[in-house]
Amino acid sequence: MWQTTACILCSINCGIEVKLDGRRFARVRGDKSHPASKGYTCEKALRLDHYQNGRDRLTSPLRRRPDGGFDEIDWDTAIAEIAERLGAIRDEHGGASIFYYGGGGQGNHLGGGYGRATRAALGSVYSSNALAQEKTGEFWVDGQLFGRPRCHTTGDYERAQVAVFWGKNPWQSHGFPRARVTLKEIAKDPERSLVVVDPRRTETADLADVHLQVRPGGDAHLLGALLGAIVEDDLLADEWLAEHAVGLDELLGHLAVVDVAEWSARAGVTEAEVRSTARLLAEAESVSIFEDLGIQQAPHSTLNSYLEKLLYLLTGNFGRPGGMNIHTSFASLGGGGGGGGRARTTPVAGQPIITGLVPCNVIPDEILTDHPDRFRAMVVESANPVHSLADSPRMRDALDALDCVVVIDVAMTETAEHADYVLPAASQFEKYEATFFTLEFPENDIQLRRPILDPLPGTLTEPEIHTRLVTALGALDGVDLDGLRAAAEEGREAFAAEFLDASADPMVGRLAPIVLRETIGTTLPDGAKDAAAMWGLAQMCFLSAPDSVRAAGYESGDELFDALLEHPEGIVFSRDGYDATLDRLEHGDDRIHLAVESLLAEFDELVDEDPRETDPEWPLILSAGERRSGTANTIYRDPSWRRKATDAALRIHPDDAAAAGLVEGGSARITTRRGSAVVDVELSDTLRPGHVSLPNGMGLSYPDDDGAPVVSGVAPNELTSTDDRDRHAGTPHHKHVRARVEAVA
Ligand SMILES: Nc1nc2c(c(=O)[nH]1)N[C@H]1C(S)=C(S)[C@@H](COP(=O)(O)OP(=O)(O)OC[C@H]3O[C@@H](n4cnc5c(=O)[nH]c(N)nc54)[C@H](O)[C@@H]3O)O[C@H]1N2
Ligand SMILES: Nc1nc2c(c(=O)[nH]1)N[C@H]1C(S)=C(S)[C@@H](COP(=O)(O)OP(=O)(O)OC[C@H]3O[C@@H](n4cnc5c(=O)[nH]c(N)nc54)[C@H](O)[C@@H]3O)O[C@H]1N2
Ligand code: SF4
Numbered sequence: 001m002w003q004t005t006a007c008i009l010c011s012i013n014c015g016i017e018v019k020l021d022g023r024r025f026a027r028v029r030g031d032k033s034h035p036a037s038k039g040y041t042c043e044k045a046l047r048l049d050h051y052q053n054g055r056d057r058l059t060s061p062l063r064r065r066p067d068g069g070f071d072e073i074d075w076d077t078a079i080a081e082i083a084e085r086l087g088a089i090r091d092e093h094g095g096a097s098i099f100y101y102g103g104g105g106q107g108n109h110l111g112g113g114y115g116r117a118t119r120a121a122l123g124s125v126y127s128s129n130a131l132a133q134e135k136t137g138e139f140w141v142d143g144q145l146f147g148r149p150r151c152h153t154t155g156d157y158e159r160a161q162v163a164v165f166w167g168k169n170p171w172q173s174h175g176f177p178r179a180r181v182t183l184k185e186i187a188k189d190p191e192r193s194l195v196v197v198d199p200r201r202t203e204t205a206d207l208a209d210v211h212l213q214v215r216p217g218g219d220a221h222l223l224g225a226l227l228g229a230i231v232e233d234d235l236l237a238d239e240w241l242a243e244h245a246v247g248l249d250e251l252l253g254h255l256a257v258v259d260v261a262e263w264s265a266r267a268g269v270t271e272a273e274v275r276s277t278a279r280l281l282a283e284a285e286s287v288s289i290f291e292d293l294g295i296q297q298a299p300h301s302t303l304n305s306y307l308e309k310l311l312y313l314l315t316g317n318f319g320r321p322g323g324m325n326i327h328t329s330f331a332s333l334g335g336g337g338g339g340g341g342r343a344r345t346t347p348v349a350g351q352p353i354i355t356g357l358v359p360c361n362v363i364p365d366e367i368l369t370d371h372p373d374r375f376r377a378m379v380v381e382s383a384n385p386v387h388s389l390a391d392s393p394r395m396r397d398a399l400d401a402l403d404c405v406v407v408i409d410v411a412m413t414e415t416a417e418h419a420d421y422v423l424p425a426a427s428q429f430e431k432y433e434a435t436f437f438t439l440e441f442p443e444n445d446i447q448l449r450r451p452i453l454d455p456l457p458g459t460l461t462e463p464e465i466h467t468r469l470v471t472a473l474g475a476l477d478g479v480d481l482d483g484l485r486a487a488a489e490e491g492r493e494a495f496a497a498e499f500l501d502a503s504a505d506p507m508v509g510r511l512a513p514i515v516l517r518e519t520i521g522t523t524l525p526d527g528a529k530d531a532a533a534m535w536g537l538a539q540m541c542f543l544s545a546p547d548s549v550r551a552a553g554y555e556s557g558d559e560l561f562d563a564l565l566e567h568p569e570g571i572v573f574s575r576d577g578y579d580a581t582l583d584r585l586e587h588g589d590d591r592i593h594l595a596v597e598s599l600l601a602e603f604d605e606l607v608d609e610d611p612r613e614t615d616p617e618w619p620l621i622l623s624a625g626e627r628r629s630g631t632a633n634t635i636y637r638d639p640s641w642r643r644k645a646t647d648a649a650l651r652i653h654p655d656d657a658a659a660a661g662l663v664e665g666g667s668a669r670i671t672t673r674r675g676s677a678v679v680d681v682e683l684s685d686t687l688r689p690g691h692v693s694l695p696n697g698m699g700l701s702y703p704d705d706d707g708a709p710v711v712s713g714v715a716p717n718e719l720t721s722t723d724d725r726d727r728h729a730g731t732p733h734h735k736h737v738r739a740r741v742e743a744v745a
């Protein structure tokens with residue numbers, strides 16, 4: 001029998017069907033009934049058994065011994081001890097000293113929703129997740145331009161006449177539904193154009209009509225040159241801007257410093273390429289632009305996001321078919337205090353907090369100090385920060401300095417190795433799950449997946465884990481669960497009224513996911529108790545965009561929730577017209593505010609900056625963490641899922657290899673200011689000379705047939721530093737790590 005679920009390896013979450021053989025995934029295929037992916041998958045989904053049945057799945061709670069090893073303990077002991085230790089830290093130092101990290105990866109955000117209740121019970125204030133090492137700069141810019149960070153935009157690639165991928169390789173990394181199908185369609189249509197801006201001739205660049213092979217770190221100048229050319233060559237969407245934007249004159253004053261020829265040269269492309277691309281963008285019927293890690297994890301990250309957005313705004317490609325639009329969201333992906341507090345800056349370093357998320361690069365600074373307000377404990381859920389955040393050695397030191405670290409994961413990870421308690425979670429195929437990567441427009445979709453397997457013995461679902469923690473912390477003691485349960489038995493309407501009443505107590509609001517689970521959850525069909533939080537989210541989703549949800553066919557939050565339960569393959573939950581985008585602007589004057597002063601000040605500095613300057617001691621720029629066919633963050637830990645040995649190798653241009661005496665298939669030592677590693681070598685003329693790349697997600701420890709741990713490939717963050725970061729958002733410069741290589745025997 002084919003069972004309906006989704007791929008959990010990237011934000012697209014293609015619908016899939018799985019045929020089981022016992023607990024093994026015998027076959028996997030795309031689900032044609034999924035509203036967005038419509039049967040599409042990439043090759044990675046077919047190997048999901050490596051996740052589900054990994055040899056390093058955890059099956060018992062673990063407690064650290066003084067000698068560094070772990071003892072298996074039972075669940076009751078684990079929950080009681082964790083509640084006691086975290087409760088004591090809260091009582092002595094305040095809940096703000098307990099930091100929460102994670103809450104979901106590429107496929108699972110429902111569990112993290114319940115984690116909010118645990119944060120509330122602990123009075124925790126600060127939290128973060130991976131978005132604060134890639135997307136917070138972009139969110140901040142959205143807030144400045146459009147009024148609020150939640151005014152997040154998305155491209156309309158299926159309809160765009162010109163699709164631009166800037167520091168983004170969707171052939172490998174996806175980022176929008178059915179990416180390869182759409183890319184091929186654009187490539188073969190003579191009326192449409194594909195533009196790629198990437199220092200490497202990527203798989204996407206191979207399909208492109210225009211490939212601007214920018215110098216690594218040259219993007220701010222290239223963006224500036226394009227904007228300068230748009231102004232000089234009289235390509236502005238004047239009328240549209242007059243109607244919908246303010247601040248144009250101030251912006252043009254700054255753009256006047258651009259010397260198009262000079263800035264093009266600094267960026268490593270020709271002036272002719274820049275002028276013709278500017279014209280292509282300005283004269284197109286519609287343009288969509290996808291910016292991603294290539295500029296978000298590179299110098300001028302937040303400035304890059306700003307300039308990229310100006311490119312589509314100054315050409316009027318906003319709020320129209322094929323252009324950029326502001327989408328609905330089923331639920332928020334941001335952070336913030338479970339305890340109800342909303343801090344604006346971090347307690348020790350004073351770094352700005354964007355969308356509730358502490359910048360990942362300052363986390364060690366908030367721990368490795370004797371400041372009285374330092375973080376003293378950490379709960380990590382569905383994330384592997386020792387591996388995924390900058391400077392792994394420093395992250396390990398930080399975890400070791402904390403009074404208590406709790407990790408909730410399915411596998412023994414690099415982070416779990418440094419925990420005081422490790423709690424084994426049921427896998428994403430063993431429980432109700434959903435992701436809140438609901439980023440599509442004009443139709444936006446959401447899927448509530450059902451379990452296709454029972455939890456592996458010894459594991460619990462996150463909703464159950466958090467319910468036990470919150471109960472042990474005594475946070476539910478004052479809540480009238482019986483009254484709510486009785487109302488739930490009467491029906492949804494009675495329950496909604498009773499729940500609204502109960503929410504007058506702010507603590508009930510903060511504990512809502514668990515209160516719902518223990519009340520309305522017990523009335524749901526098919527044991528769907530863990531899905532109860534979706535009821536609350538469906539209500540809020542309806543309230544936040546009632547017209548869009550109605551247009552998708554649902555007259556209330558309850559109808560939306562019931563549809564989720566009835567359609568495990570996913571539903572379209574909102575449908576918009578293109579005028580919705582301009583209606584969603586949140587500035588009081590309903591206009592786009594084009595001039596962002598702090599970023600324009602940074603822009604002015606570009607006049608004196610030249611990305612051609614190199615450092616003789618560090619002649620190479622390392623892109624530390626490239627998406628390849630054989631990478632999937634750290635979700636697949638078993639290296640045997642990869643098909644090609646070179647998936648883990650250092651890519652280097654043949655000229656650089658020759659200069660260093662490196663050969664194809666040989667070994668090299670790569671050294672950065674922070675660390676050094678031995679890597680396999682793959683020669684590739686897809687890179688510019690001077691640019692080398694390593695894949696993301698490598699260097700994981702995985703047991704061999706005899707259970708002995710084997711590390712394969714290089715963990716990129718052994719080579720990165722927390723100091724290399726954006727001045728506004730604190731995002732790391734992982735795509736721009738100065739390095740050198742030498743041959744090893
Ligand atoms: N196969 C696979 N797919 C994935 C993932 C995975 O692990 N594996 N991870 C998922 C996640 S979490 C994310 S965030 C996305 C990320 O998706 P992408 O952002 O597409 O991923 P990357 O390959 O890291 O970086 C994109 C491109 O940036 C280019 N680049 C490097 N330096 C520069 C520069 O200075 N300027 C410019 N313009 N470009 C530069 C690189 O050559 C690369 O082609 O992928 C998602 N999809
Ligand atoms: N140098 C460098 N570093 C990078 C990047 C880079 O390009 N270069 N990319 C960055 C990016 S964009 C991202 S998004 C991050 C990703 O890094 P992280 O945010 O750390 O996330 P993942 O690697 O996806 O790991 C998710 C974790 O969830 C666990 N897990 C899986 N299923 C479940 C479940 O059902 N329950 C629980 N509790 N746990 C589960 C997995 O075992 C794994 O440990 O890495 C970042 N790090
Ligand atoms: S990795 Fe992403 S694109 Fe590939 S099948 Fe999974 S969800 Fe779809």
Ligand SMILES: [Mo]
Pocket residue numbers: 130134
């Ligand atoms: Mo990411």
